[in-house]
Amino acid sequence: MAEASIEPTARQGLMYSEYLDRFRRSSEFVVIPLLALVASAALFSLFLMLVGKSPVEFFSLVWRGGFGTGFSWQNTLVRASPLIFAALCVAIPARLGMVVIGGEGALILGGFAAGAIAIPLVPIASNVLVMPAMFLAAAIAGGVWIGFVGWLRHYRGINETISSLLLFYIATSVLNFFVEGALRDPSDPNKPSTAPIGAENMIGPIPGTSVHWGxxxxxxxxxxxWVLMNRTTFGFAARLTGGNVRAAQGQGLPVGKLVLVSCALAGALAGIAGYFEVAAIHGKANASLIAGYGFTGILVSFLARHNPLAIIPVAIMLGGIASSGGLVQRRMDLPDATVLVLQGMMFLVLLVSETMYGRLPFFKPKGTT
Amino acid sequence: MIKRHFDRRSFLKGTAAGLVGLSASGLLTRSAFAADITVGILYVGPRDDFGWNQAHAVAAAALKEVPGVTVVEEENVPETVSVSQSMESMINLDGASLIFATSFGYYKPFVLEMAAKYPDVQFRHAAPLWTDADPKNAGSYFGYLDQAHYVDGIAAGLSTTTNKLGFVAAKPIGTVLRNINSFTLGVKKVNPAATVQVIFTGEWSMPVREAEAANALIDAGCDVLTCHVDGPKVVIETAEGRGIKTCGHNASQAPLAPKGFITGAEYKWSTIYKDYAAKVGAGEALPNFIGGGFDKDFVQSTAYGAGATEAAIAAADTARAEVTAGKPIFVGPISKQDGSALVAAGATLDNYDPALDQTDYLIEGVVAR
Amino acid sequence: MGDDAGFTTVLFAMIAGAIRVSTPFLFVSLGECLTEKSGRINLGLEGTLVFGAMSAYAISYQTGSPWLGVVVAGIAGMMFGAIHGFICKLPKVNDIAVGIAMMLFGTGLAFFFGKAYIQPAAPRLPSISLGWWSDDPQVRQALDVNPLFLVGIVLAIVLWWGFRNTRLGLIVRTTGDSAPAALALGVNVNVVRFLATAVGGFFAGVGGAFLSLYYPGSWTEGLSSGQGLMAVALVIFARWNPLACFGAALLFGAAGALGPALQSIGISRGYHFFNAAPYLMTLAIMILSISPKRSLKGAPGELSITK
Incomplete structure (x- = not known):
């Protein structure tokens, strides 16, 4: 009410400084990660120089292999797709303060469920039925898997980081057990797989590209x-819980339900990544599903600071680095682990940069108190 | 894209039992081969694993010596979309016109897709998978290592005192089962009372479990060990440390076991690679399918180690000469483990019989349930 | 063959396997136990373990002295621990995330520099025969233990005793239970946690040296397969008790030996699940033994993982 009495000019000035403050605050979330990226690139350049390689050559190869041509862009985007889903599997529980590192398990089982449900359906049903069934099966399998992690966390008090990791190892056994056993396609004795889903059930590329719909x-x-987490009461409750579980419980929030639903949703998304691996790439479920996307997804989510919108560019960036790895290996005679070293450095530097938030004078609000 | 059924049996019958499938070679484009050629090679693991990948890398090194041939290599390429991307990258960025894809799972769908997409590039894959329904610029090459495992079995059967031999295997897939069967046939031929015990580790490379498997076999009374895992180093060294004899696999492990090494089953991919390079240099078309064993110098036995007795050497030498001359390994009566007959009494299976490519069983004499 | 003889074989193999395989678990879990007692969690010990394995092998190969390799692996591990400790002491930094980053970084560095050492054969650590009393060669073989195994046992006892009876132990425990209480005692919480993480890293590095220099005794990229991470889980179900860590490590080793042992007597069906026994067992024990109703006995109050 007091505002109404403020003179028009003064009010404008206030709005300006408010705007500036908001800009300063939000730019902090863009500028600091970018600075961290630059710093990690510098650190990695130092590392390369120490082992006698040229950083310039390295980064120009990364550019060429990941982003330089239409061909490399497509490679990068194909790789980014599973990373986006895997990162969401980390980002959603992270809003509740949970660190789930076993998204790979949900991805594997999602892919397996998609391949498994196709076995009885493919001979009797058209793709109108098979494709959604595979998609749903993958989402449900992944959702149950990580949902179980959430259940263990809330109702049994078992740390989600550890349990999700254990469940990853168990998921690989489940996959291998069935793929090498009961659900094995007998026509292929040398690569144990479920039966091929058939070309008509494959999900093709986005028209005009070689990038699949994933x-x-x-x-x-x-x-x-992003909408769910930032524009709904669910997301608000989840963030409140992530801030302080006891306070959230004190306010009567259904913490258990929030944990379960978030984890199940996260797992479902990882499972969908598995679906696309099967339906867009392999055409069947087999041990090739265990490719580490789930683990790289952890890195993506942390680099994106668990922001769903930031996950997209970060996944593309890491997809580009990964797809240029081969070129780096061939041209510079560097081992494939070079990419791992770079990723590790980026991760570490970014985490160090977390400490800068709210401490750099530029980003501090300067307007009214 | 995915061929669910293919009739490679009839194809192979038409081409002299799968020796050299030249039937389609007239269709090959010659324009792809100028005098200078860039060859791209993809490995699924590290190039120096004392095993499968090293066997290929050794051959690749020999290929580099050929004038006019440039070799680009990439290791640790997982059986995912990475395969297509690496191949495309080699083609588009390095100008590769001949690709060797050395891991089993690379073929379907990745080699097939790329062969369709790049008709001017030649793709060759290291497993007997090519059929005349596949693109004509793709093809297979394969060394039938089970022949060398059979010779190992002959030597090993004469080296045991407990009549128990151990086999550490990665996964129960066709080529692995076939090697176990041929090894067992060698053992049984010279020592009908002996049995071969198998432990599957479930992974192509899992050193701790491989060592545990070796120890478990030794504790169960086995006194000769061999294996089929990507890197046999751990199995051979563990056995040597416990003072028992070993037969090698994939590449030479003789230096790892100065006391107990008998002999080993080795690929000799260099024969094939050099042959390809020579054909390319001469402007000749590449065959779509080549496969062979001792007869074509595609496989070899490792030079005898200190663990080989006079009797074992003599018997193994004889067996190798016989197999080279075409004498069958599978001589009836042979039963599968479930009791059903594989080869009737008096009958034989040719060493290149296509039925053996579909091995999904272990024979009697192998202990594993 | 599922008779008594088979059962004895499996039991024996599991005991022998426990002795062979448990040492890296023991060292990593003791290191983690120390770090967690100070109120911080280090998930990066997997990377430390792998880097320790690589550096130990490399040094042993270059100098011909495996023991020097063990020392260097420990020092390398200590440096990784120090990096972790340093970063975590910055405000607003999540120690679990730093652990994951260190795991990636350590593994990456180990693979990067380890390429050259996959092929060469390095001198390995010797073993001590404790089975002289037995005539059975198998028993003698099973009791050929590595000195590091014995060092690990001593270390577990020393830590267990030290946490209870020494001033240093009290300081670490207080720091882990309540930072304000530690401050009241005049303890610098950050320094204690930094040192605890660094020393914990040293232990994990030594555990890695055991992998590459004794059992399975070579350096390859697949060497660890998650043992460093499992050791973190192991600390939880050992309830932050160093002696229980030893028991848990033995149990883990035994569970890992189950799959191959069963196959050695001819039981191969479902071998995937037998091979997954350590993971299934850990999960089952955690489900059965942890209750959300009461706080974990022995759990450091400041630990993010139990909050």
Missing amino acids: LAFGVIACLLV
């Missing part, structure tokens, strides 16, 4: 999760 779904998933 990327589009991933981007949509990021947008939806």
